[in-house]
Amino acid sequence: MLTPIHRRNFIKKSSTAVAAIALLPSMVLGLPKEKKARLGFIGVGLRGRNHVTNTLLFPDAEIIAICDIDPNAIMETQNLLKKAGRKAAAVYGKNEQDFENLVKRQDLDGVVISTPWEWHVPMAIAAMNAGKYAGIEVSATVKLEESWQLVDTFERTGSHCMILENVCYRRDVMAVLNMVRQGLFGDISHLQCGYQHDLRHVKFNNGQQPYGGGVEFGEKGFSEARWRTQHSIDRNGDLYPTHGLGPVAQMININRGNQFLYLTSMATKSAGLHKYIVDNGGENHPNAKVNFKLGDIVQTMIKCANGETILITHDTNLPRPYSLGFRVQGTNGLWQDDGDKIYLEKISKTPHEWEPDTEYLKKYDHKYWRESEQVAQGSGHGGMDYFVIRDFIQAVKNRTAPPIDVYDAAAWSAISPLSEESIVKGSAPIPIPDFTRGKWKNAKPVFAL
Amino acid sequence: MLTPIHRRNFIKKSSTAVAAIALLPSMVLGLPKEKKARLGFIGVGLRGRNHVTNTLLFPDAEIIAICDIDPNAIMETQNLLKKAGRKAAAVYGKNEQDFENLVKRQDLDGVVISTPWEWHVPMAIAAMNAGKYAGIEVSATVKLEESWQLVDTFERTGSHCMILENVCYRRDVMAVLNMVRQGLFGDISHLQCGYQHDLRHVKFNNGQQPYGGGVEFGEKGFSEARWRTQHSIDRNGDLYPTHGLGPVAQMININRGNQFLYLTSMATKSAGLHKYIVDNGGENHPNAKVNFKLGDIVQTMIKCANGETILITHDTNLPRPYSLGFRVQGTNGLWQDDGDKIYLEKISKTPHEWEPDTEYLKKYDHKYWRESEQVAQGSGHGGMDYFVIRDFIQAVKNRTAPPIDVYDAAAWSAISPLSEESIVKGSAPIPIPDFTRGKWKNAKPVFAL
Numbered sequence: 001m002l003t004p005i006h007r008r009n010f011i012k013k014s015s016t017a018v019a020a021i022a023l024l025p026s027m028v029l030g031l032p033k034e035k036k037a038r039l040g041f042i043g044v045g046l047r048g049r050n051h052v053t054n055t056l057l058f059p060d061a062e063i064i065a066i067c068d069i070d071p072n073a074i075m076e077t078q079n080l081l082k083k084a085g086r087k088a089a090a091v092y093g094k095n096e097q098d099f100e101n102l103v104k105r106q107d108l109d110g111v112v113i114s115t116p117w118e119w120h121v122p123m124a125i126a127a128m129n130a131g132k133y134a135g136i137e138v139s140a141t142v143k144l145e146e147s148w149q150l151v152d153t154f155e156r157t158g159s160h161c162m163i164l165e166n167v168c169y170r171r172d173v174m175a176v177l178n179m180v181r182q183g184l185f186g187d188i189s190h191l192q193c194g195y196q197h198d199l200r201h202v203k204f205n206n207g208q209q210p211y212g213g214g215v216e217f218g219e220k221g222f223s224e225a226r227w228r229t230q231h232s233i234d235r236n237g238d239l240y241p242t243h244g245l246g247p248v249a250q251m252i253n254i255n256r257g258n259q260f261l262y263l264t265s266m267a268t269k270s271a272g273l274h275k276y277i278v279d280n281g282g283e284n285h286p287n288a289k290v291n292f293k294l295g296d297i298v299q300t301m302i303k304c305a306n307g308e309t310i311l312i313t314h315d316t317n318l319p320r321p322y323s324l325g326f327r328v329q330g331t332n333g334l335w336q337d338d339g340d341k342i343y344l345e346k347i348s349k350t351p352h353e354w355e356p357d358t359e360y361l362k363k364y365d366h367k368y369w370r371e372s373e374q375v376a377q378g379s380g381h382g383g384m385d386y387f388v389i390r391d392f393i394q395a396v397k398n399r400t401a402p403p404i405d406v407y408d409a410a411a412w413s414a415i416s417p418l419s420e421e422s423i424v425k426g427s428a429p430i431p432i433p434d435f436t437r438g439k440w441k442n443a444k445p446v447f448a449l
Numbered sequence: 450m451l452t453p454i455h456r457r458n459f460i461k462k463s464s465t466a467v468a469a470i471a472l473l474p475s476m477v478l479g480l481p482k483e484k485k486a487r488l489g490f491i492g493v494g495l496r497g498r499n500h501v502t503n504t505l506l507f508p509d510a511e512i513i514a515i516c517d518i519d520p521n522a523i524m525e526t527q528n529l530l531k532k533a534g535r536k537a538a539a540v541y542g543k544n545e546q547d548f549e550n551l552v553k554r555q556d557l558d559g560v561v562i563s564t565p566w567e568w569h570v571p572m573a574i575a576a577m578n579a580g581k582y583a584g585i586e587v588s589a590t591v592k593l594e595e596s597w598q599l600v601d602t603f604e605r606t607g608s609h610c611m612i613l614e615n616v617c618y619r620r621d622v623m624a625v626l627n628m629v630r631q632g633l634f635g636d637i638s639h640l641q642c643g644y645q646h647d648l649r650h651v652k653f654n655n656g657q658q659p660y661g662g663g664v665e666f667g668e669k670g671f672s673e674a675r676w677r678t679q680h681s682i683d684r685n686g687d688l689y690p691t692h693g694l695g696p697v698a699q700m701i702n703i704n705r706g707n708q709f710l711y712l713t714s715m716a717t718k719s720a721g722l723h724k725y726i727v728d729n730g731g732e733n734h735p736n737a738k739v740n741f742k743l744g745d746i747v748q749t750m751i752k753c754a755n756g757e758t759i760l761i762t763h764d765t766n767l768p769r770p771y772s773l774g775f776r777v778q779g780t781n782g783l784w785q786d787d788g789d790k791i792y793l794e795k796i797s798k799t800p801h802e803w804e805p806d807t808e809y810l811k812k813y814d815h816k817y818w819r820e821s822e823q824v825a826q827g828s829g830h831g832g833m834d835y836f837v838i839r840d841f842i843q844a845v846k847n848r849t850a851p852p853i854d855v856y857d858a859a860a861w862s863a864i865s866p867l868s869e870e871s872i873v874k875g876s877a878p879i880p881i882p883d884f885t886r887g888k889w890k891n892a893k894p895v896f897a898l
Contacts, residue, residue, distance in 0.1 A: 186724070189717040189767070190746040198801060264713045264876045268638040269756025275635070275780050297639040297778070299760060301748055303876065307718025311748060311760075318638070319782050319794035321803050329746070331724050333768050339788040345768035352647060354770050427713045427752065427878040 037396035040065040040111045040132075041089075042099045042123050044077040046210060046223060047137060048114035051164075052077055054379045054389045055112075056084040061393045067092035067102045099123050103130040110396035112164070112389075113137060116227035121146040128159035133402070135162050135392045138242040140409035142231075144417045144433075147410035151435050154406040162392050162402035163409035165246035167324065169387035172357070173247045174366035174448060176328055176335050180251045182364070184344060186332030188252055193244025194313030194325040200276045203229040203316075204287075215281035232294040236267050237420030238314040239294065242412045244324050245312055246404070251328060252308050255407045256443040259305040260432040265419035267295025272317030292317075300419045302432070312415070335360075366448060403447045410435040486845035487558045489514040489581075490538075491548045491572050493526040495659060495672060496586060497563035500613075501526055503828045503838045504561075505533040510842045516541035516551045548572050552579040559845035561613070561838075562586060565676035570595040577608035582851070584611050584841045587691040589858035591680075593866045593882075596859035600884050603855040611841050611851035612858035614695035616773065618836035621806070622696045623815035623897060625777055625784055629700045631813070633793060635781030637701055642693025643762030643774040649725045652678040652765075653736075664730035681743040685716050686869030687763040688743065691861045693773050694761055695853070700777060701757050704856045705892040708754040709881040714868035716744025721766030741766075749868045751881070761864070784809075815897060852896045859884040 037060060041048055044066050055061045066077050066089045078088050090105070092098040103111055103126045110133035113123045121141050124134035140163045141147045154161055167173060180188060202224050206214030210223035217229035231239050252258050273292045277285060296317040302310040313325055326337040333344035341354040348355050368387050369376070379386035395402040414432065422430045434440065486509060490497055493515050504510045515526050515538045527537050539554070541547040552560055552575045559582035562572045570590050573583035589612045590596045603610055616622060629637060651673050655663030659672035666678035680688050701707050719741045726736045745766040751759040762774055775786040782793035790803040797804050817836050818825065828835035844851040863881065871879045883889065 187720050189720060189744075190764075262875065264715065264750070264878070266713065266750040266752055266758050268758045271636050271638060271756075271780050295638075295758075296780075297758065299750055299758065301713070301715040301750070301876065303715055307720075309715050309717045309744075309746065309748065315639075315778075318778065318780060319792065319801075320778070321792050321801050329764075329767065329769070331720050331745075331767060336787075338785075343768065343770050352768075352770050427711065427750065429713070429876040 035060065035397070037061045037393045038064050038107055038109045039393075039396070040067065040102050040105065040108050041077070042067040042102060042111055042113045043115035043119075043137075044068045044073045045070065045114065048112070049073070049077055049080060050380045050385060051112050051114060051389055052080055054386055055393065056080065056086065057375060057379070057386070058390070058393055060397055063089050064108055065090040065092060065102050065105060067099045069093050069096060069098075100126055103127045103132055108132055110135060110392070112392070117142050117231070118227075121149055124161055125149060125153045128153045128157050128161060131157065131159055133160050133162070133392070133396045135164050135389075135402075136409060138163060138165050138246075139240060139413040139416055140242075141413040142416065144414055147414040147435060148433075150406050151410050160395065160402055161406040161409055162395065162404050163242065163246070163412065164388050164392065165242050165404060165408075165412070166381055166384040166388040167243045168246045168250055168404060168447065169368065169384040170247070171365070171369050171383065172337060172340075172361050173326065174368060175361040175364040176326075177247070177251055177448065178364040178366055179335075179360065180328060180330075184332065184347070184364075185328060185330035185334065188308055188328065188330040190309050190311075190327070190329040191248040191251065192311045192313075192325055192327035193248050194311075194315065194323075195238075195240045195243050196313055196315040196320060196323045196325055198318065198320050198322070199316040200273065200319075203232060203273065204276065204280070215277045215285055215287050217287070232273060232292050232317070233290060234293060235420055236270075236293045236295055236298070236423050237265060238298050238300050238312055238416055240314060240316070241300070241312055241415040241419070244326070245310070245412050245415060246408070247326070248310055248328070249408065249412060250445075250447045252304060252306065253445050254304070255411060255436055255440045256445045257306075257440065258308075259434055259436075259440050260411060260415075261303045261305055262429045262431050263300050263302045263415065263418055263422060264427050264429045265298060265300040265422040266427045267298045267423050270295050270317070272296045276317075295423075298419065298423070300415060300422070302415070368448060401446070403449075407436050407440075484509065484846070486510045486842045487513050487556055488842075488845070489516065489551050489554065489557045489560045490526070491516045491551060491560055491562045492564035492568075492586075493517045493522045494519065494563065497561070498522070498526055498529060499829050499834060500561050500563060500838055501529055503835055504842065505529065505535065506824060506828070506835070507839070507842050509846055511535075512538050513557055514539040514541060514551050514554060516548045518542050518545060518547075549575055552576045552581055557581055559584060559841070561841070566591050566680070567676075570598055573610055574598060574602045577602045577606050577610060580606065580608055582609050582611070582841070582845045584613050584838075585858060587612060587614050587695075588689060588862040588865055589691075590862040591865065593863055596863040596884060597882070599855050600859050609844065609851055610855040610858055611844065611853050612691065612695070612861065613837050613841065614691050614853060614857075614861070615830055615833040615837040616692045617695045617699055617853060617896065618817065618833040618840075619696070620814070620818050620832065621786060621789075621810050622775065623817060624810040624813040625775075626696070626700055626897065627813040627815055628784075628809065629777060629779075633781065633796070634777060634779035634783065637757055637777065637779040639758050639760075639776070639778040640697040640700065641760045641762075641774055641776035642697050643760075643764065643772075644689045644692050645762055645764040645769060645772045645774055647767065647769050647771070648765040649722065649768075652681060652722065653725065653729070664726045664734055664736050666736070681722060681741050681766070682739060683742060684869055685719075685742045685744055685747070685872050686714060687747050687749050687761055687865055689763060689765070690749070690761055690864040690868070693775070694759070694861050694864060695857070696775070697759055697777070698857065698861060699894075699896045701753060701755065702894050703753070704860060704885055704889045705894045706755075706889065707757075708883055708885075708889050709860055709864075710752045710754055711878045711880050712749050712751045712864065712867055712871060713876050713878045714747060714749040714871040715876045716747045716872050719744050719766070721745045725766075744872075747868060747872070749864060749871070751864070817897060850895070856885050856889075
């Protein structure tokens with residue numbers, strides 16, 4: 001992991017002075033228009049290879065270079081390319097800094113970054129400084145200053161940065177976005193979302209398999225357990241806000257006519273991870289002595305400029321069925337994904353009674369899904385992974401601004417460190433910076449339009 | 450409404466010095482043991498008459514006196530007594546202060562108070578000062594100092610005060626309480642609850658009927674619209690927290706080994722009530738000019754001494770199906786009343802999948818319900834109204850401490866003014882007073898045991 005000082009030096013060395021440009025410029029200046037999106041992939045573990053697989057669906061996307069310090073990940077990726085009849089990619093894996101060489105290639109237009117969270121920003125900044133589009137997995141940033149670094153780099157270089165928030169493309173979420181835009185819920189006042197996912201078998205495994213089978217993490221763990229679990233030791237906050245927050249931010253036009261103002265967060269005690277270790281590894285396992293800072297459930301309330309509130313729930317340490325817990329509510333009614341139900345005054349058949357949302361989701365199905373259902377279905381996470389990489393590829397290929405941009409990456413991800421700050425301060429309200437520096441007032445919605 | 454100054458004078462005049470006694474004394478000193486609970490009812494509107502009707506089910510409860518300034522309410526109540534073959538009750542209704550004469554009667558043991566919120570505390574204090582048990586409808590108090598007044602009066606007089614929180618007795622809630630106590634959820638870390646009830650037709654009516662038919666309130670309204678709506682104009686906070694908070698407070702033993710520590714609240718904009726007036730009364734109706742302070746949705750997070758968090762949602766201004774939104778979650782799993790579902794690790798059939806809660810609620814059905822289902826069913830609000838008045842009558846008759854006491858009334862109700870304070874201060878965390886003054890550390894759970 002880069003220390004802050006290393007990171008600062010790194011950014012300084014690799015930055016290139018480019019005039020600051022306006023919000024959402026439609027073209028990156030000086031780059032020739034290409035017919036193909038020529039891509040590099042930094043991080044080709046499980047998540048990165050999923051992006052590679054989906055990219056292979058697009059004849060107008062080329063996979064030029066890949067980067068990973070794990071030779072096995074490189075091999076698996078080359079196999080994917082081979083099977084698809086594509087050329088082998090150039091390989092960068094000499095050391096942890098080899099991504100710096102990848103981003104400098106002249107034959108690249110964009111870079112997809114699927115690495116541990118703390119590497120996202122240094123890698124994205126390197127790519128942007130080298131004039132490449134950066135597509136970053138979620139969350140884009142870990143620390144507040146990193147959100148500013150992304151924004152500053154974009155404004156200095158003109159290189160775009162897209163946060164690859166796949167849940168923005170979930171079929172029900174896009175249908176509800178359509179309904180919000182057509183006014184079915186009336187004036188929106190309240191939204192709920194979250195990441196309620198029992199990750200205990202992700203945070204701990206046996207070092208051989210990605211999920212479960214043991215209570216190891218860090219150097220003895222495998223895949224995400226190698227790096228993700230440490231965040232539960234070091235931090236108490238919403239570690240992973242964007243799967244919920246991205247979709248609801250689109251519904252109320254955050255950064256485009258609306259803005260997050262402030263938040264307050266509260267955490268329960270931490271009991272779930274310790275119990276899991278004891279239950280599965282015994283009281284005498286060395287990890288039974290680890291103190292986890294992360295409360296089992298962290299809730300964050302956000303107040304927005306147009307008067308809405310958002311509740312985000314982070315719930316990853318306890319046994320529970322998966323749910324992102326969406327709720328979208330306005331003066332005409334509300335939708336909840338828990339239970340797949342909806343109520344709209346004067347539209348729902350019986351006053352004060354829920355209806356199943358099925359017919360509504362069908363009726364307001366988004367164009368993306370209506371037109372590309374077949375190809376999307378097999379792509380991972382129910383199809384949404386297809387659309388997120390497609391939008392990135394389209395932006396790269398056409399040299400346009402991506403529909404989810406650096407300001408979204410900055411604002412959505414910043415909720416994580418800000419929630420930590422609120423909890424440290426006893427649930428104090430914490431102002432959320434305006435990363436657009438006022439430009440949100442005149443910016444217009446663009447996502448999936 | 451009494452002004453604060455009037456109220457202070459009133460308390461001074463009618464207070465009786467009695468030695469302070471310990472938490473939950475089992476007897477009120479100096480009162481003879483009676484075989485009957487001799488009751489007076491202050492406020493016999495719709496809610497009060499519901500309590501009268503349920504009281505008539507108990508041969509060991511006598512209805513001695515009733516008090517209301519509405520002659521029609523008095524007449525309806527006497528009709529109920531007559532139909533049940535009971536003696537007519539003595540009447541107090543000369544003016545707004547006539548309750549002071551009712552509480553002084555020597556032949557009364559307890560008083561049930563079902564009046565507008567702002568009258569609860571002066572009436573309860575009058576009753577307690579006169580040596581009577583006070584049963585108060587919810588919320589017990591409106592202002593923070595009123596919670597202290599109730600506690601101080603109890604400690605000075607030894608007269609008990611029970612908040613008549615019927616939802617503590619809801620069948621599913623009591624079954625889940627049983628499950629919590631038997632450890633099925635493991636170590637409890639998070640609870641959710643609320644009052645999500647479209648009250649627009651309660652806050653506005655045509656002055657003739659209690660629900661809807663017009664957009665009048667205050668002097669032109671009827672029943673609750675006469676007084677309740679004004680709170681939505683004057684206050685922005687959780688106006689009605691106890692239906693949700695009472696039950697979950699019992700589950701984590703608040704005031705009996707656990708304690709509320711602090712809260713933070715956030716409110717959406719206020720749009721729902723104005724829209725309702727315009728939609729149903731037209732833009733030119735005088736009430737279309739009223740500014741409502743109450744945000745459409747108010748959420749409050751509470752941190753507890755034993756590390757739990759509670760989320761309360763107040764949602765009464767928008768069209769929606771009714772739900773108290775319960776969620777009870779611990780290290781072994783969780784229950785949600787929205788959708789009637791449960792998941793318990795190693796007990797639920799399929800890992801990570803919800804089950805219907807039906808079989809669990811049957812298996813852990815509380816003794817109260819198993820034994821008295823038949824008689825309870827018809828009593829109002831699905832039967833829970835029967836049990837709440839029964840527990841009050843039992844305490845009065847046996848001269849014992851009620852299972853929900855003055856400290857519960859004080860703490861649960863105080864969330865309302867404290868949430869207002871948090872919102873005024875931009876969602877600042879607000880300490881929640883320890884109304885037991887430390888006695889919570891050694892007190893033991895008593896409710897429904």
